[in-house]
Amino acid sequence: MGLIENLKSYTEGINLSSDKKELLDSFLTKGFPSIKDEEWKYTSLRKVVKNDFKIDESSFDISENEIENYSLNLVDRILFVNGNLISKPSIKGVTISNFSEGNITNNTEMSSLNSALAKKGFTISVDKNIVVENPIEILFFTNSETDNFQQYRNQISVGENAEIKFVERIQNLNKSKCFVNHFTQINVAKNAKIEYNKIQNNTNNSTLIDTLNVFQESDTNCCVNTLIFGGELTRNNLNFEQNGTNCDSNMNGVSVLDDNQIADNHTFVDHKQAHCRSNEMYKGIYLGDSKGVFNGKIMVRQDAQKIDAFQSNNNLLLSETSTIDSKPQLEIYADDVKCSHGCTIGQLDEDALFYMRSRGIGVEEAKAVLTYAFASEAIENISVEEVKLLAQKLLAKKLNVDLDFSL
Amino acid sequence: MIEKKQLSEDKLLEKVTTTEYKYGFTTDIESDTIPKGLSEDVVRIISAKKNEPQWMLDYRLKAYKAWIEMEEPEWANVSYAKPNYQDIIYYSAPKQKPVLDSLDDLDPEMKKMFDKLGISINEQNKLANVAVDIVMDSVSVATSFKEKLGDLGIIFCSISDAIQDHPKLVKKYLGTVVPARDNFFSALNSAVFSDGSFCYIPKGIKCPMELSTYFRINEAGTGQFERTLLIADEGSQVSYLEGCTAPMRDENQLHAAVVELIAMDDADIKYSTVQNWYPGNAEGVGGVFNFVTKRGICYKNAKISWTQVETGSAVTWKYPSCILKGDNSIGEFFSVAVTNNFQQADTGTKMIHLGKNTKSTIIAKGISAGKSNGNYRGLVRIAKGATNSRNFSQCDSLLMGDKCGSHTFPYIEVKNNSSKIEHEATTSKIGEDQLFYCNQRGIGTEQAITLIVNGYCKDVLNQLPMEFAVEAQKLLEISLEGSVG
The missing domain is CATH 1.10.10 (Arc Repressor Mutant, subunit A)
Incomplete structure (x- = not known):
């Protein structure tokens, strides 16, 4: 049985609110995105969704040793097993709790599906004027005897003038396959600052679709760093919406892939207000039979004057069978802007070697x-x-x- | 001060919108048209009118059958009311029989028209460095210098003549680069094309003059579907020019052309276009829909260079491409695309690297003013076997005014690890410091803008043959007159 059939039979047995039922139905009629969709032109999910993934949300025990293998051993740590929150730090001014429905915007098929079915994840709110010095580590472990499909849904709201940093990692501990549909929304209030680091180094039987939507108010600074080292197929949808003036959106990405790994980074910066900046730097290093995809879009709306947007995507193809597809895009409707993108694909310099x-x-x-x-x-x-x-x-x-x- | 600036900007904007399209006149020439609409019968009528052999009719019918099953593409970033394909006249030819032996016998009315367009056929005869094939409402009306070229073995004639006189060549190459099924508009063109230019340069011949086709839409309600086939045999060299204009009309006229270039081993083709179809008026009414498929194939050590200056058309959908099939072949694309008022352009190129050591260069300059939208859409594909291939792309956009848009959609697909690809794109407006620098030295704002724009487009304009470069520069000035950002 494929994932779609499994989802159908799974949802027959549960009660969904009418909103969610609608989202689910619209997803089920369309199915998973295919390479016919412009946004999925270079990454095929066909093979992945053929797997007999089951939904397994049962908690399991995990030893400190096991955690340490994957942890950065930061002071503050939030721990999930199969989506269940089992430990969290207590930090002044920061409220960490389980999944809550909240007010979340959907923008893709995968986020609709997530919205319809996800029941796990975290909700974090940072109070006004709170500056958290230590970065907070968020660890999601999965462990199931069957091939499993996980959906996490998370929200972070950062209050005015607050500052916080996160490091997130998703790790499969079992030999069975794991497919995670991960969705996070970050709301950044005036003059707040957030850095979100994603370490994507999962086992080579894991698939991850990670959607991160950031909504920024005036004078905010948000930086998202994506490090891809592992996983069979990793797709990141990183979206920034600048709803205030004087915002900074920064993205850094490093992908180092080998074997048959596929990593697909989709970024989108929506400059809606004037006097904002975005800075994007993605580096890809491809070994073995790996495949990289980059799609970066910068949109500057008509009223968003005085925008500085910079995007660069550099790729090294170090093996004969690795490939890369890159699509940097600019959509500019305002005239007083400075926008540029650069993309290079090449090898190491022979002279330097x-x-x-x-x-x-x-x-x-x-x-x-x-x-x-x-x-x-x-x-x-x-x-x-x-x-x-x-x-x-x-x-x-x-x-x-x-x-x-x-x- | 700011208010004053605002005022002068408004004034200038007004001036742009009132600058008229100077090729917008119509000419009364008797013509032979068939009724509106498209069906298998229409395809047969066109073929019969041209007295075509059976294989040509079969080709058209096959294309027509493919077309009816196809859907009009919607992926381009342009919006327009789709033409009603049953409301177009697919064949309209100036009535002028019998076929002329020399240009001197041309209908005086038509001659006048071409004089008005600045292509004096008599002058061309004397000046002697450009051979022109004139296509009016999709029918070739005059070709100059046929004999002189014939001495060298060069065939330069309308494609209908070529189908009659050189059927072997046409049959062998027609549709090999742009197959009929390639896309919606190429299928349509393959089914109904009424004329176009054909050119064959024999082995080792360097064509002594510029070859040129001048396209003109004259009749109302017609679509223009012309077909150009250019074959450069081994070691030959040719430079080809193409120009286009149309009268001002409130309806949207469709122009769906197909251009195929074939560069055999060691051949060199340079194809330049100055496209100035009627762009519609300042309110965005009327104008030509320019949906063109242009593609060339390069064999070993061959080179194809596309240069285009796009200033006209209400909607442009055009991607001159190179298939670099042979080892060491070279593809080049130089483009200036200017949009003003409500014009929309989605243009760019495709470079398909198949052979080893293939090189491609893309320089695309977009200028958007008024309420227009300009898009660059390009593809660079490096196939697995294209070892040591090299691409350099640069797309710059210049925005004038806060109501226009400029967009870039490059696709880069690389399947070979020994290739090097560089792509860069920038979007900005004319720098205030640049303007200030000019003003300070006594150069007026408008003149300064012309200067800066010309400098900005220089890389592309320099690629144009001399005759065209002057025209293109003037065209740029007219298109952008007064659009101070």
């Missing part, structure tokens, strides 16, 4: 150092030191070298 080798650096190491240098521009923008170190460690591991780039 030769230079290093002629000075006694082995070929693998030389390649790794150059590759790191390539990725570091994006990694350097991450402010959580632990995340930066992890990125360096994972990069070295992927490139098969024993080097410490932090030196």
Whole structure:
């Protein structure tokens, strides 16, 4: 049985409110997005949804040792097992609670499905003027004997003048396949600041569709860093909506893929108000038979004058069978703006490699150092030191070298 | 001060909207038209009128059958009322028989029209560096320099003549680069095309003059469907120009052309277009729908270079492309697309790299003013076998006024790891500091803008043959007159 059939039989047995029923029906008639959809042109879910995924939301026990394997060991940690919240820190001015319905906007098929069926996830609100120094780690573990489909739905609201940082990771602990439809909405109130780091290094039997929608009011700053090192198929939909003036939206992404991995980064910045900035930097490094997709869209509305929007997507194809599809887009309706995008696809510089080798650096190491240098521009923008170190460690591991780039 | 600036801007805006399209006149020339509408019979009538061989009719009918099953594409970022395909006259030819031996015998009324358009046929005869094929309402009316070219073995004639006189060549190459089923408009064109230009350059011949086709829509209610087929045999070289104008009418006229270029081993084709179809009036009424499929194929070491200056048409949907099939082949695309008032343009290119060491360059400059929208849509595809291929793309957009839009949709698909691709795009308006610099040195604002725009388009204009470069520059000035941002 495929996932669609399983969803149908699953939903027959439960009671849904009329709104949700409507969302579900509209999803079921359309089905999962296919490569005929412009937004999914380069990433096919066909194989994934053929799997016999079941919905498993039962809690399980997890040992501290197991957690440590995947944790950055930050002081404050929120822990989920199969979507169930089992531990959370207590921080002054920050309320952390279970999933709540809340007021969430849907914009894609996957978020409609999420909206109809999701019952797990977190709701975090940060009070006015609260500045949280330590980054908060959010860990989602999945463990099920059957191939399973998980849906998480999360909300973060950051109060005026508040500041906070998060590090999120989703990890499958079982040999069975796991497909997560992850949805997060962040509302940033005036003059607040948030940094959201996503570490996507799941096992190679895991699929992730991650939608993150950010709504910014005036004078806010939001930075989202996406690090993709693992997972069979990872799709990120990252959307920013600037509803106030003087906003900053920053995105950094590093994808290092090998084997048959697919990573698809879709970003969208909607500049609705004047005097805002967006800055986007995505670096892709492709090994093995991996495939990368980048789709970055910048929209500047008619009233949004004095916008500075910058986007860059650089890719290194390091193996013969890796491929990349890139589609940077600009849609500009205002005239007093500075918008640019750049996209490059290429290889390591032979001369630089030769230079290093002629000075006694082995070929693998030389390649790794150059590759790191390539990725570091994006990694350097991450402010959580632990995340930066992890990125360096994972990069070295992927490139098969024993080097410490932090030196 | 600000108020004053606002005032002068309004004045200038008014001036733009009142700058008239100067090719908008109509000419009374008797013509032979068939009734409106499209059906299998119409296809047969067109074919019969042209006295075509059976294979040509079969080709048309096959295309027609494909077309009726196709849907009009909607993916382009343009909005327009879809033409009613049953409300178009598919064949209209100036009545002028018998076929002329020399241009001197041309209908005086028509001659006058071309004089008005600035293409004096007599002058062309004497100036001697451009051979012109004139296509009016989709029928070729005059071709100059046939004999001189014939001495070198170059065939330059209307495609209907080519079907009669050189059926082997036409049959061999027609539809090989743009198959009839390729898209909605190419299928339509394949079914009903009434004329166009045909050109064949034999092996090793360097064409001594610029070849040129001048397209003119004259009759009301007609669609223009012309077909251009250009074959450059091994080691040959040719430069080809294309110009277009149409009268001012309140209806939207459809222009769906197909251009196919074939560059055999070591051949070199340069194809330049100055497109100035009637863009509609300042309220966005009327204007030509320009839905064109242009594509070229390059064999070993061959080169195709597209240069286009797009200033006209209400809606443009056009992607001159190169298939780089042979090793070491080169594709180039240079474009300036100007939109004003309510014009919409969705244009760009496709570079399909199949052979080894293939190179492509894309320089696209968009200028949007008034309430118009300009789009760049391009594809760079590097196939698995295209080792060491190289692409450089640059798309810049210039916005003039706060009601226009400019958009960029590049698609980059790479399946080979030894290739290098660079793409960059920028969108901005004319810098205040640039204007200030000019003003400070005694150059008026309007002149300064012309200067800056010309500088901005220079990379593309420099690619145009001399005769066209001057025209294009003037056209730019007219199109943008007064649109101070």
